Amino acid sequence: MKNSRKILFTLMIFIMTLSPSLLFSAGQWEYVGPTKLEAVYPLESFTPEAKAPTRAVNGKEVEINIFSTNDEHGWIFDWDFGQGGPRMSRGAARPSGLARVSSLYKKLSKEYDNSMLVSGGDSIQGTITSYYYNFIENDIPNPMSVLFEKMGYEAWVIGNHEVEQGNEVTLKVANEMAAAGIDVLSANAVWEDDQMSPFYKPYMIKEIDGVRVGILGLTTPGIPMWLADSTHEDHVFLDMVKTAQYVIPIMRNVEKCDVVIGLFHAGMNEGYDVAKAEAAGVPIPNGSSLVARAIGGGPTGLDAIITAHSHQTIDDEGNSEYRDDRNNVVNGVKFVQAQNWGEKLGHLSIDVKGVNGKWVVENIDVMTHPVAGYPEDPEILDFMSEYIDGAMAYAETPVAMATDDLPSRRSYYEDTAIVDLIQETQLYFSGADISIAAAFNPNLTIPRGEITVGNIAGIYIYENFLYALEMTGQQIKDYLEYSSNFFNTLSLATVKKRSLVNEDVRGYNYDMAQGFIYEIDLTEEPGNRIKNMLNLNGTPFDLNKTYEVTLNSYRYNGGGGHLEAAGLMKGGILDANTTYQSSMPMRDLMVEYLKVKGDWGPEDTVVNWELVPDTIADIAVELQLLSAGSDR
DSSP: OHHHHHHHHHHHHTTTTSOGGGSSOOOOOOOOOTTOOOOOSSOSOOOOOOOOOOOOOTTOEEEEEEEEEOOOTTOOSSOBTTTTBSOEETTEEOOOSHHHHHHHHHHHHHHSSSEEEEEOSOOSSSSHHHHIIIIISOSSOOHHHHHHHHHTEEEEEOOHHHHTTOHHHHHHHHHHHHHTTOEEEOTTEEETTEEEEESSBSEEEEEETTEEEEEEEEEOTTHHHHSOGGGGTTEEEOOHHHHHHHHHHIIIIISOOSEEEEEEESOSOTTTTHHHHHHHTOOOSSOHHHHHHHHOSSTTSOSEEEOOSSOOEESSSOBTTSSSSOOSEETTEEEEEEOSTTSEEEEEEEEEEEETTEEEEEEEEEEEEEOTTOOOOHHHHHHTHHHHHHHHHHHTOEEEEESSOEEOTTTTTBOOHHHHHHHHHHHHHHOOSEEEEEOOOTTOEEOSEEEEHHHHHHHOOSOOOEEEEEEEHHHHHHHHHHHGGGBOOOOTTTTTTSOSBOTTSOGGGOEEEESEEEEEETTSOTTSOEEEEEETTSSBOOTTSEEEEEEEHHHHTTGGGHHHHTTSEETTEEOSOEEEEOSSOHHHHHHHHHHHHOEEOGGGOOOOEEEEOHHHHHHHHHHHHHSGGGGO
């Protein structure tokens, strides 16, 4: 790859003298899919078009408004399949979904001139609706491509959760988007065997009232840390900064763009996951700020960047990507991110003026508009009704009975029936000795009565598969020590002053084990807090013995850095014997396990781990549940 990139930069020097057709060569691929669309993606070729500069009318002012959503995760309508009702957070409604976005966008696009709508990716995975139409009823157009066309989206960047669905699903949706006139972007997604050839469009260009606007798409290159190679066959993801340094001069000098906007499926906080990326040998996953630092703002660089992936709100008023006072401007480049699940609508308002025959960007305002207070668009609900009805019917399919209410609120802090359902499913199908899993949804309660497919989707919100591998007892302990970074170190003197939860660790990266007994000592630092390890029969847990351990595909492929910390992976290469790989995703396995069991309840909980000492843990947990972080 390094040699290819060296050649790439050498060619850039000659960009003004060579024919643009030399920049990207053709990849070969024949699309055969359920919709029988004529294939556009992967690209067979991409040729930048050498254009004459635009001619600006001196003194003329043009306002361009680019609206954006990101990380929609299939949230078409405001419905939590796990809870069987509109989305809630800590007992309060939290309005979301593209049907609400549609109502808001219809209003704003009438108020603001020259409006366009784009998506930052991670759109086709995350809900029952997504899963059902990705993998079950997949012989019709995907609901997201249909909805994007209806709402008027013009560009869509590939996110890591698009890639996770595999080439067959992603390329089907990409070609449906193409048929709808929506550009599918990712400049750093290139053919594996020819890294001069883009897999998707690197950028789109639109002329708005005489102003030529270019939108550059980039995808987080951290994908090899999280996903198996089989999910992105034939293509790889290059470094964001190097790609931008190559492509933006093409957009500015060949395509003669007056305004250049980044549409990046990557966050703004480059420090997040950087150590894991370095260990795995991949570029920094959240590279958006790095691109801004390298390229800068102004007429030769980027004017603004629309980010995604980190599920944050970034605008001129605030920046939740950080817990400090950093703003949304880096090296003259403004940033925007609109929260996830259609909770907000991002908005770049760009003022351009004709000066000496050229268009000059004079000002950019960045806003995010909440959908709260806006109804779901009845036109969208009617238009998507068949998709909604199909998903609802699938979600309501009963699979077992809950013998009592099954809450997940305390799952990070004690053994619960919800997490143990994941653990027991993993043990049942893999035949492993030990299971490791995380609590993905701490805001879920399954009421006594029928457990449905929708409830399972509420428990397991990701579409992971299941693996098992061999680990020694010491490696298991090291794994859990690393996982225990989720908790801060506490004492009787600090327990009421310091949060139990380490805000630098996401909840989905806190794993629990089943198959033996252990304690997590909150008074100790990570690395020395997994104590009193025993077998379930009370005998000592053997750190020298080799065990079969089952975990999900995200962890198996290095996600979160846990296997690296346990000494089982280096540079993204697993050094362990694999003993099991499922052919079905975890949600389906959980459905099948419950069909075998018939019912599930608190009595099925195997209490095999706890936070200690009780005098500190009890206080810390109750304070954490009362705090603003109780929905982590």
